[in-house]
Amino acid sequence: MVGKKMNKKVVEVKDLVKTYQMGDIQVNALRGLSMSVKEGEVIAIMGPSGSGKSTLMNTLGCLDRPTSGTYILNGENVMAMGDDQLADVRNRQVGFIFQSYNLLSRSTAKANVMLPMRYRRNNGHVDPAEVAKELLIRVGLEDRMNHKPFEMSGGQQQRVAIARALVNNPAIILADEPTGNLDSKSGKEIMDLLLGLNKERGVTLIVVTHDPKIAALTQRTVRILDGRVENE
Ligand code: ADP
Numbered sequence: 001m002v003g004k005k006m007n008k009k010v011v012e013v014k015d016l017v018k019t020y021q022m023g024d025i026q027v028n029a030l031r032g033l034s035m036s037v038k039e040g041e042v043i044a045i046m047g048p049s050g051s052g053k054s055t056l057m058n059t060l061g062c063l064d065r066p067t068s069g070t071y072i073l074n075g076e077n078v079m080a081m082g083d084d085q086l087a088d089v090r091n092r093q094v095g096f097i098f099q100s101y102n103l104l105s106r107s108t109a110k111a112n113v114m115l116p117m118r119y120r121r122n123n124g125h126v127d128p129a130e131v132a133k134e135l136l137i138r139v140g141l142e143d144r145m146n147h148k149p150f151e152m153s154g155g156q157q158q159r160v161a162i163a164r165a166l167v168n169n170p171a172i173i174l175a176d177e178p179t180g181n182l183d184s185k186s187g188k189e190i191m192d193l194l195l196g197l198n199k200e201r202g203v204t205l206i207v208v209t210h211d212p213k214i215a216a217l218t219q220r221t222v223r224i225l226d227g228r229v230e231n232e
């Protein structure tokens with residue numbers, strides 16, 4: 001185990017505030033939220049609807065910027081970054097999985113998985129089609145490579161989304177209610193796949209869920225209430 005970074009923090013946020021301005025109305029989605037996640041950890045995020053879970057995920061994934069606070073992602077100070085750098089970090093460090101899969105409906109499974117590689121710099125030494133193929137095999141879709149989303153079940157579409165999330169070898173996977181549209185059997189299979197990938201690759205996994213059975217499969221649960229971590 002020499003050289004293994006046992007307790008390295010991959011996510012460290014402090015006092016995150018996110019205020020949406022809608023005309024005259026201010027919505028305080030995050031109200032001073034602090035948390036950290038260690039490299040390789042698997043955590044669940046739970047909390048009532050509207051408590052700020054998706055806003056937190058979008059912030060952690062560098063899709064959106066907080067109004068104030070600090071965020072260190074894998075040693076990099078996100079708050080100090082310009083837009084180009086933020087987009088680059090998002091591409092390198094983060095894989096997203098959504099409840100509604102968010103696949104391109106006119107593209108095959110393989111083309112969907114290859115897509116994020118286009119936006120990655122210094123990628124000349126890998127063959128995107130080959131990488132996509134290997135990942136689709138890993139998620140159990142070797143016979144669905146050239147199928148389009150409408151030709152696949154929900155669970156299969158979510159597997160494509162998982163392969164796509166992994167394609168740039170991210171440090172963290174952010175899954176916002178990944179099993180929310182699936183029956184409990186397919187949902188469990190998706191979680192088992194994500195947990196297996198965490199073991200194999202050491203990728204940190206953050207899963208928003210309403211389902212206590214899904215949360216029970218993770219190492220710990222962070223509860224969000226009114227834009228803060230509960231009991232903190
Ligand atoms: P959750 O995922 O826990 O249901 P969200 O992060 O989606 O919560 O929302 C937190 C609060 O922020 C809610 O009051 C929601 O209406 C508001 N909100 C979320 N996104 C936006 C947005 N883009 N513009 C304005 N208000 C938003």
Ligand code: MG
Binds near residue numbers: 055
């Ligand atoms: Mg949400």
